[in-house]
Amino acid sequence: MPCTQPPSAPQHLISNVNETSVNLEWSAPAFSGGRQDLTYNVVCKRCGPDGQRCEPCGVGVHYTPQQLSLRTTRVSINELQAHTNYTFQVWAINGVSPQSPGPDQAASVTVTTNQAAPSPVTSIQAKDITRHGVSLAWQQPERPNGVILEYEVKYYEKDQNERSYRIMKTASRSADIKGLSPLTSYVFHVRARTAAGYGDFSAPFEFMTNSVPSPIIGDGANSTVLLVSVIGSVVLLLIFIAVFVIGRRRSKYSKAKQDSDEEKHLHPGVRIYVDPFTYEDPNQAVREFAKEIDASCIKIEKVIGIGEFGEVCSGRLKMPGKREICVAIKTLKAGYTEKQRRDFLSEASIMGQFDHPNIIRLEGVVTKCKPVMIITEYMENGSLDAFLRKNDGRFTVIQLVGILRGIASGMKYLSDMSYVHRDLAARNILVNSNLVCKVSDFGMSRVLEEDPDAAYTTRGGKIPIRWTAPEAIAYRKFTSASDVWSYGIVMWEVMSYGERPYWDMSNQDVIKAIEEGYRLPPPMDCPVSLHQLMLDCWQKERAERPKFSQIVNMLDKLIRNPNTLKRTGAEIPRPNTTLLEPSSPEFSSPLGNVSDWLTAINMERYRDNFTAAGYTTPEAVVHMTQEDMTRIGIASAAHQDKILSSAQGMLSQMQQIQDRMVPV
Template identity: 60%
Template sequence: GVCVCVCVSCFPGTFKSKFGEGSCAPCPSNSRTGSRGSNICPCLSGFYRADSDAPDSACTTIPSAPRNVISSVNETSLALEWEEPEDTGGRSDLVYNVVCKKCLRDRSPCTRCDDNVDVGPRRLGLRQRKVVVRNLQAHTRYSFEVQAVNGVSGKNLMSPRYSTVNITTNQAAPSAVPTVHLMRSTSDTLSLSWLPPEKPNGVILDYEIKYHERVSGQPMSHTVTSQHSSAKVEGLRGATPYVVQVRARTVAGYGRYSNPMEFSTSLHSDPQKSVQDQLPLIIGSASAGLLVIVALVVMAVVCLKKQRSGSELEYTEKLQQYISPGVKVYIDPFTYEDPNDAIHEFAKEIDISCVKIEEVIGAGEFGEVCRGRLKQAGRREMVVAIKTLKAGYTERQRRDFLAEASIMGQFDHPNVIRLEGVLTRSCPVLIITEFMENGALDSFLRLNDGRFTMTQLVGMLRGIAAGMKYLSDMNYVHRDLAARNILVNSNLVCKVSDFGLSRFLDDTSADPTYTSSLGGKIPIRWTAPEAIAFRKFTSASDVWSYGIVMWEVVSYGERPYWDMSNQDVMTAVEQDYRLPPPMDCPMVLHQLMLECWMKERNLRPKFCRIVSTLDKLLRNAASLKVHQQQHQQLWEP
């Protein structure tokens, strides 16, 4: 007989990858076929084959999250360890990724860490289950995601499964002092100065200067300390080389020493020393004496003119015309005997029928702040902000509330908030201003962290500077310039606002931003040292505050000096500490900030120069791309 071979196709649920001899095999794990004659079994939903897997291999899935992530913080370093996922997905090619996120604020989303953060041995594709993270910022919250990934993770549209650990870094010792300079040497002294550490990691308490003679063998070292970034080392031998190193100390301890530098004392003593050293004092005394004489003459002239003028206000106006002919000058409403006269002179009274309050949008110092509409005869209806004076006010509160309108009504500039008018005859008393859709600059920046170009940020800063130039030209000193007091409209135009004076006069405010000092409230973090110490508020102290606003803007609303106490801030600033550049801050911008924070107020730039500097930067966008990350310097006045 003849043997006849009949080819039979594989039944559903089985497959055969090649034609020819051999029997059909059941589908591999996690795959199935419902048709006859299949040469491959497709994977079930949620299961995959990697591109490198054989067609007849089992289907696998993505791993579950790593388990039991353990973190160990050491100052600004972190060790992370974890255990394998409960389910590896059926594969042996499991690796891990570590994602670092920095969390600046409680309610804001965390953002990816910058490239300075070092994750070792690497961030992605880790086979071992531990890493060490270095170069984190001190006193900062971080969130770390440890992802489990295998060969089919790329086939799944969902992000890898991960475990999260949240940590806060500790206070850290400062980095090394960059370099030491010799300012002057005599036969027995070396006068030295140095730059503060690039990463102070807190307030620098003092510096230790270590020095020894350059001799062979083991020389005996001596140390002296200094509160400032300069010192005079005395009692040395003449014409002798000395090796000098400096290190900084914070509450976390000493940082590393600077590299050894060699300086020599002079051969001869310096007979002119005493005269040279006293010369600045002599000049200073002479200048001071001259200033006293000038001040006395001015006061005498002022008193004489005041007697002749009859009224203080009339005299003020005449003096302003004399000082600045043709220039409009701000008039303090408190120079009016009756503050109501100031209101009627500088603010337009609006009829209650023209105003419609729509919703409460915030709380002001004296009452609620609302959004509403203003429709005046012959003018288009407009959206406005409405400040209300809460019921039960005292006459002094009413006067202080309306004083802001008397001040605002004198200004007319595109970067200063515009007063529409007041309602003094209604109950409640209202102040009507233009409406700024994006609200206060600090909260607006926090909501939009990282979303603007550096050019847009500098454009905002230019607007604020232009508004402040206008105010300083009018001889108006703001005294509370801060990002919270800048308002932003829908076109990102920034306008200076908040001209209330009461918080500086009244010591009952509960706002922690304003700290009691010499019988009044002062926003310490934003205020120049001379204004805190001597109540010396000038346009130069406004320039200091503007430097802090620059820092707030570039850092997207970060709190100046972070969680330092107000007392620590005052001590640090007095010891020449200055805020470091925020992340991705162009060098030229931080340099301008440092100029605004010069200890000597006469050396700070005027607002007119700040505006022209920012204009040049906006015209030359390339200058804004130079960042100051690795070579950051803190200002040494």
């Protein structure tokens, strides 16, 4: 027989990471060694943060269909650790490979797993059982995949419908469940939550509460009569609960939604937003708020972008008995997990609750076939920030104020419904062919991963720093007032035709500057009244910021009185550097000496630099440039920005003083 040899390495090895699972696919080797008994072995190594110091993955990792002697060219590896570097080798093996194994028989790939929810709790113990309560305890999930923030205990009577459950939350690994019925079997489930969200509920664990205490029986009471009495009490209790439930509004909402219904009764005529994540079954929220569309009614024409979950396309929708319309179509990419499907459709559950001319309209969803789709109205001019940059300088001030008024009207509607957007920015405003602006992107529940420069990581996720209020950055305190702060940034974006807020400052410098009282200066040719409204939106105390209803009224007044929009600030060139405008009282008298001015802005460390270079008067300082400051030894970009912004404020105030001087 002819001589044979080991095969060459597999070709085109690719990986796909899905939370803590990895799918590998490859092509057959270019050279099989002249044999037909070709198989594949997979080697898994867990590596340190730098990709070095690797060690075998060991037990606990699962391979589908198997790890060794694979005859297929794909494998799924599950039960990996979150946020961990792994290196996978795929070896091509034939009958003579053991005689001459070599590294040229293997292909390798290195990946990093994603954040993932914790694994299920595996066992629950009843530490103490009484007539009306159970004390439970459990162990931490085998794979917490992060810091456990809280546990959720779901329980219900065994003979009752599971939908009639109750929920208890606790930060510890134990819970005292009270208010139970005697001599009744209860079913308990526990799940854990990390920053990535809730894991799956545990398998059901069943415990029975105790009967009536023995002393009563020992006192000669008829046990049969006693049992009938207990059963009768339980029946009466169940009848009472049934009457109570039927008497309430018939719905399958979770308790959170029932609470919101009660709030509606307290505020008649006002619709209250219902968070779809409060539903035990997220599909119920989709059915409640989004119309199912038959896929045959949709014609996809072209891809117009890439979203977080898949492609965004334009196309046409033709419903029976209605005219054909243009639509935007968000698709869910193949290979999704149930959590990704839930997160994807949650945006439709949110959008479907809104009905306003300045909020993007949901046409419906496709969930009964693949791909899963969200269908919305089509906005021809795309996102507002890109639209403004493309049309720099082409609109009148009244047109720009009209754009702002539409956005404010949409946000007033959301605020009235008790909905907090949390990601209001020009990039999330869409513009149609009639220049009508509509608020979109209701998926802030997702983690913002796509733009690391525009997001600042906190323990609870990522936040778009340049658009976010200080209290939301520091404490994750998101309210309509924090949306008002973001609206002020959107105003600045509109009046500057899509310029980037705070220019090229780092996120940390932006946070520091805001804390020190600095605010964005008026864009070129921006009316004073509009910039003052921006400053009102940027009040440090959220209670002092205007409501969206007040903003709409203010913009209406400006539109009705165009003369109020003619007065602009000092005619200064639009800065190319990150100039910020001081808003604190320490700048009220800018015409003192340079030493006092540097002290007032906490930059006295550079007093000698200014003196040695001859900058001893405010008149000399106000015309400095970044190059001048670098030349005199101020190297810090953040300090340059701070000094320039203060100097700019002095220049503006000097010009205002000169304007008020009466010639003799």
